[in-house]
Amino acid sequence: MTARATIIGIGEADGGRRTGRSGVELGAEAALRAVADAGLTLDAVDGLLVESPDVEQHHMAHLALADALAWRPRFATSTGCGGATPFANVILAAAALEARLAERILVVDYDARQTRRNADPAQRMARTAGHKNPWEDPYGPVTAAKFALIARAHMERFGTTREQLAAITVRARQQGARRPGAQLRTPVSLEEVLASPPIAEPLHVLDCCVVSDWGSALLLAHAAHGRGRAVDVLGFGQGHQGYAITRAPDLTAFPGIAESGRLAYEMAGVGPADVDVALLYVSFTITLLIAYENLGFCPIGEGGKYASGELPVNPHGGQLSYSGGHGHFLTEAVRQLRGEAPSGQVPGARVALCHGSAAAVLSSYTVILGPPG
Amino acid sequence: MTGFGPQPYLEAAREGRLALQRCSACGHGQLPPMARCEACGSRELAWTAAAGLGILASFAVLHRAPDAEHQARVPYIYALVDLDEGGRIVTNVVGSEPSELRIGQRVRAVFRRTDDSGQVWPEFAREEPERPTADRGRRD
Numbered sequence: 001m002t003a004r005a006t007i008i009g010i011g012e013a014d015g016g017r018r019t020g021r022s023g024v025e026l027g028a029e030a031a032l033r034a035v036a037d038a039g040l041t042l043d044a045v046d047g048l049l050v051e052s053p054d055v056e057q058h059h060m061a062h063l064a065l066a067d068a069l070a071w072r073p074r075f076a077t078s079t080g081c082g083g084a085t086p087f088a089n090v091i092l093a094a095a096a097l098e099a100r101l102a103e104r105i106l107v108v109d110y111d112a113r114q115t116r117r118n119a120d121p122a123q124r125m126a127r128t129a130g131h132k133n134p135w136e137d138p139y140g141p142v143t144a145a146k147f148a149l150i151a152r153a154h155m156e157r158f159g160t161t162r163e164q165l166a167a168i169t170v171r172a173r174q175q176g177a178r179r180p181g182a183q184l185r186t187p188v189s190l191e192e193v194l195a196s197p198p199i200a201e202p203l204h205v206l207d208c209c210v211v212s213d214w215g216s217a218l219l220l221a222h223a224a225h226g227r228g229r230a231v232d233v234l235g236f237g238q239g240h241q242g243y244a245i246t247r248a249p250d251l252t253a254f255p256g257i258a259e260s261g262r263l264a265y266e267m268a269g270v271g272p273a274d275v276d277v278a279l280l281y282v283s284f285t286i287t288l289l290i291a292y293e294n295l296g297f298c299p300i301g302e303g304g305k306y307a308s309g310e311l312p313v314n315p316h317g318g319q320l321s322y323s324g325g326h327g328h329f330l331t332e333a334v335r336q337l338r339g340e341a342p343s344g345q346v347p348g349a350r351v352a353l354c355h356g357s358a359a360a361v362l363s364s365y366t367v368i369l370g371p372p373g
Numbered sequence: 374m375t376g377f378g379p380q381p382y383l384e385a386a387r388e389g390r391l392a393l394q395r396c397s398a399c400g401h402g403q404l405p406p407m408a409r410c411e412a413c414g415s416r417e418l419a420w421t422a423a424a425g426l427g428i429l430a431s432f433a434v435l436h437r438a439p440d441a442e443h444q445a446r447v448p449y450i451y452a453l454v455d456l457d458e459g460g461r462i463v464t465n466v467v468g469s470e471p472s473e474l475r476i477g478q479r480v481r482a483v484f485r486r487t488d489d490s491g492q493v494w495p496e497f498a499r500e501e502p503e504r505p506t507a508d509r510g511r512r513d
Contacts, residue, residue, distance in 0.1 A: 134383065144433075144437075152431050198436045
């Protein structure tokens with residue numbers, strides 16, 4: 001295995017539900033913690049890749065964050081790939097390091113989605129008023145709606161049940177309950193998930209990820225710097241079917257995810273069976289099931305049964321418990337490979353697969369991590 | 374190359390018709406419109422009439438809405454419909470209880486909903502009470 005880059009530091013802000021803090025403050029805290037975790041100061045870092053936040057400062061977030069840090073990086077960009085952005089930015093960082101655009105790059109994502117979201121529901125609704133996209137907006141879409149289309153198609157075609165989806169939340173909450181700092185630490189029963197209010201049937205409230213304030217950061221350097229607690233980027237890939245749900249001719253198989261996984265496995269020289277711990281984006285319960293199937297952990301159609309299987313997945317609780325943020329899947333993978341997870345440590349974990357999806361599940365980024373050398 | 378803005382579609386809807394983009398080179402039908410034919414890549418595309426008939430690809434029953442107009446209608450049915458001529462569109466299914474709907478069901482465009490600007494937004498309604506059981510194919 002040839003490492004493409006190495007992760008020398010990680011950091012997370014003190015986020016959670018409605019912190020009262022601004023997003024850029026959370027981002028700055030996470031960034032400084034990642035730099036300190038690497039035993040460095042910001043003077044030794046010259047690159048920055050930032051996820052454009054959803055509810056705060058869309059415009060040139062990379063510069064706003066650099067200002068907050070009283071810092072002038074020599075390479076800086078913000079990108080918007082939805083919840084998959086930090087995964088995409090790890091890939092971009094690896095390429096930028098190889099091109100010598102920078103020597104050490106911070107990958108940061110943050111948002112104050114609870115604190116900064118408009119308290120007035122009518123104002124929130126106004127965001128989509130005016131039928132900006134005539135192919136979608138007139139029909140009252142909510143985020144969960146597209147995932148519900150996919151869930152219903154899966155249930156109808158393969159006999160997947162609501163109970164199988166609900167079991168994903170039950171497991172996530174069990175794991176998150178043991179993790180200090182997780183946002184939702186109360187375990188829930190299968191019955192509670194099933195009886196939670198419907199949002200976009202077949203999906204109910206407890207099929208949906210939490211909404212959070214968060215900040216997370218990774219510090220990447222050239223692969224040659226991988227030593228000690230560093231974690232190597234062994235492989236990555238991406239695949240994109242489209243943005244609009246209408247670009248998916250089959251709602252039960254997602255070739256963008258399959259392509260993303262295949263490229264990452266090939267580059268890392270591993271397969272699904274070699275993965276010790278999986279960190280899989282889980283915006284909704286169905287998202288996880290689709291990832292299992294299309295990343296090759298189980299055949300298409302068998303995700304419902306597989307979901308309660310042996311593969312260690314999201315030991316920190318993921319988005320159904322730990323945080324609604326995005327980068328924590330990658331920071332948790334690093335903790336797992338360092339053997340430093342405060343709960344749910346997978347003994348001797350050497351290969352971690354991280355997967356981020358966006359545009360429902362039509363867009364996919366896979367990053368495979370392992371110990372240096 | 375002709376433009377691919379929604380105007381011809383929206384004008385047709387105001388007259389109670391469904392329009393779709395058809396490739397002059399290979400005959401492929403597509404919706405939403407694009408700058409190229411998704412089948413053959415040709416840029417020779419024209420708007421043509423669709424019969425307004427299709428298949429329900431999937432649907433969700435929404436209990437939360439993103440805007441006041443839809444909030445007044447919860448629960449409503451958000452759906453994906455495959456038109457007979459080609460093209461896949463997001464829409465609402467009206468006039469049926471969720472329990473009466475099945476994936477694969479025949480649906481027909483209806484033109485009952487007009488917004489404040491006078492634009493008519495095509496919706497779909499059940500075309501047959503129930504599709505034949507034999508059609509349920511892939512569920513094994």
